[in-house]
Amino acid sequence: MKIKTLIIGWLYPELMNIYGDIGNIVALVKRCQWRDVRAEVKMLNPDFDYKQLDDCDLLLMGGAQDRQQTIVNNDLKRVKKYLKNKIDDGTPGLYVCGGFQFLGNYYKESDGTIVDGIGIFDLYTENPGGKSERLIGNMIFKPKVKGLTLPVVGFENHGGRTYLGKNIQPFGEVIVGFGNNGEDKTEGAIYKESFGTYAHGPILPKNPEFADYLITKALERKYNSKIELKPLDESLEEKARIAIAKRLGVNL
Amino acid sequence: MDFLSILIGKTIILFSRTFNLGSGSTWPGHIALKLNQNFCRNILSKSKAIKIVVAGTNGKTTTGKLIASVLKASQKTYAHNVAGANLLNGLASELIQNSTLFGRIDKDYLIFESDEFALPQILENVNPDYLICLNLFRDQLDRYGELDSIAKRWKNSIDKHDSITLILNADDPLITYLGENRKNKFYFGLDGKENLKRLKHGADSIFCPKCSTRLTFEKVYFSHLGIWRCGNCQFERPKPTIIRASFYPLDGIYNKYNTIAANLLLNKLRFNNDQIVEGLKKFKPAFGRQEKISYKGKAINLFLAKNPTSFNESLATIMDLRAENILIVLNDRIPDGLDVSWIWDIGIERILDSDINIMVSGDRTYDMALRLKYAGIFFHSEENLENAINSMVDNLDSDEKLYVLPNYSAMLDVRKILLGRKLL
Structure with missing residues (x-):
């Protein structure tokens, strides 16, 4: 049997890696390796050659500090067209927090300044500023995705409130926590096979069902055949989720 | 009014010690500040003690204790806040505990370790003679916010207090930047001889605090501490006044920084090397x-x-x-x-x-x-x-x-x- 390879494109690893986002990469790489799938990570730093996107089977982008977001925002404009094609084409991806917001139409800062997003996700984000608090804490949400049966457990920390437009679906429904805006119970977004979310923690090590979903979709798309990943022992992951759920009064 | 606060505070401290309820390290101060928000300023204005504030993500408690052990060995009197009680109420409690009922503090030195977020408020209330800034690392994003915004807060606050003598870490770009455009600053750093194999990931601040360009590092000690410069605006690691100590009481490179910082401060306070070494040899580590x-x-x-x-x-x-x-x-x-x-x-x-x-x-x-x-x-x-x-x-x-x-x-x-x- 020919060994399969998964190429993960990590968008702006040095700039967009503030919430332990590297844990998502580690989870994907290890879960591939444990199934004898080769995993490679391409580090896509500012000024990267956009042709590198062609090789990527799965994309990831995390969150960042404000100053670093400005640098990323400028670079994203440069590669916007190629990234959009890639996402429209069905390349699976995970965009967390700042990365999720960037893919929307715009971000309105607390002083009213509008920062353009790259408009791939039909959504916008507003930071109400003033006395409004950041939305911080452990969270649990129920994914609205065929193939995902387990609630996702994570941690959110965001000042911006995100509102979804008509052309996009939420990733899930909030069970405990704030989600996109603390009002409408939506959490994250799905467009084609791209996922936006406020759940870090990081999300993938503790929610292996979702990690495997991304790997499966990426491999199926690349090899154009049905992929069944070998099941792995997930008892620690389950204990880690249950420990939080119990505290939040949720029966998983 | 302050008399009352001190009386209440001292009573609480006595009570909590007698009944082993903890050392009463924040409550007395909390009450005193409720009664008079200028409590710390009032007490401190009547004191001749030399005031030292220690700030930084890692090493505040240890550095404060290193300084204290030299003061103690040289028969100086001092007060030092309890580890962890490092907000304004902790400072007020420290003052209550160390003052007479009439609010007089007969100590030669006051050492205060400050929480990162509380530093501007602490500087407002203390207006210290010396401020040691050790480092800024990623810590508790949910409470402190992002590193850059903390650094910005510190810079704005420090710029309002130009009489403070700054003791700064030259190897940390964000800390170096605190000394930009001001006098009375002295830098410490490592001597470049550390032999290091590790690092890379976890570098928290690798961008120039002045122009946001990526910094280049000739040497990295750990995280983003090292010998650095900005290729764009030429901002670079200043030459430190001090790069080593004669004696290190604790293991680890991070404790070298703490010890060298304490040495630099003690030099400024005119302690000689023998006094410093003698004091450091009597050092006992802080809790944990x-x-x-x-x-x-x-x-x-x-x-x-x-x-x-x-x-x-x-x-x-x-x-x-x-x-x-x-x-x-x-x-x-x-x-x-x-x-x-x-x-x-x-x-x-x-x-x-x-x-x-x-x-x-x-x-x-x-x-x-x-x-x-x-x-x-x-x-x-x-x-x-x-x-x-x-x-x-x-x-x-x-x-x-x-x-x-x-x-x-x-x-x-x-x-x-x-x-x-x-x-x-």
Whole structure:
């Protein structure tokens, strides 16, 4: 049997890696390796050659500090067209927090300044500023995705409130926590096979069902055949989720 | 009014000590500030003590204690706030405890370690003679916010107090920047001879604080501390006044920084090298910071590991000490930060040797367990901390030590179990 390879494109690893986002990469790489799938990570730093996107089977982008977001925002404009094609084409991806917001139409800062997003996700984000608090804490949400049966457990920390437009679906429904805006119970977004979310923690090590979903979709798309990943022992992951759920009064 | 506050405060302190309710390190100050928000300013305006504030993500408590041990050995009188009581109410409590009923403080020196977020408020209230800034690392994003915004707050606040003499870490770009456009600043750094194999990931601030260009590092000691410069605006590491100390009482590169910073301050206070060395030789570590405790006849060493840099450096230090038995305890309570995602930013797979006996425990046992699983490291896990400690200790040979890496509230829990009561 020919060994399969998964190429993960990590968008702006040095700039967009503030919430332990590297844990998502580690989870994907290890879960591939444990199934004898080769995993490679391409580090896509500012000024990267956009042709590198062609090789990527799965994309990831995390969150960042404000100053670093400005640098990323400028670079994203440069590669916007190629990234959009890639996402429209069905390349699976995970965009967390700042990365999720960037893919929307715009971000309105607390002083009213509008920062353009790259408009791939039909959504916008507003930071109400003033006395409004950041939305911080452990969270649990129920994914609205065929193939995902387990609630996702994570941690959110965001000042911006995100509102979804008509052309996009939420990733899930909030069970405990704030989600996109603390009002409408939506959490994250799905467009084609791209996922936006406020759940870090990081999300993938503790929610292996979702990690495997991304790997499966990426491999199926690349090899154009049905992929069944070998099941792995997930008892620690389950204990880690249950420990939080119990505290939040949720029966998983 | 202040008389009343002090009376109430001193009574609370006496009560809490008598009945072992903790040392009363914040409540008296909290009440005094409710009665008079200028309480600290009033008391301090009547004092001739030299005031020293210590700030930084890692090393505040240790640096304060290093300074204090030299003051003590030189027969100077001083007051130093209790570790962890580092907000304004902790400062007020320190003042209550060390003043006469009429609010007079007869001490030569006041040392105050300040929480990162509270620093502007502390500077407003204390207007210190000296401010030591050790470093800024990622820590508790849910409480402090992002690193850049903390650095900005510090810079704005420090610029309003131009009489303070600054003692700054030249190897940390964000700290160096605090001295930009002002006088009365002195830098410390390392001498470039450290032999280092680790780092890379977890570098928190690799962008120029002036122009946001990526910095170039000729040398990295750990995280983003090293010999750096900006290729764009030419902002670069200033030449430090001091790069080594004659004596280091604690292991680890991070403690070299703390010791050198304390040396620089003490030089400015006109202590000579002999006095400094003599004082440092009498140094006893602060709670949980390389603290040695005997339990069931076995030696337990506590190395506080509260954020990625602190964890990496504590782990690297105990590896240098040939640790064979390690207990990692991870909690997620208010003083720790509720968010434990930082454990994915530690470089555990690069530092840890494979044949080590490791146990994980704490509120977030399974988050740490997953971190180790994905690092390919074999470990045991036990949610109940007391059982975890006992199971490790009972399996130690008589000449073996147990090294404990706890984060903040976990450290307090561990001490409570080892010592049989709460001591903070």
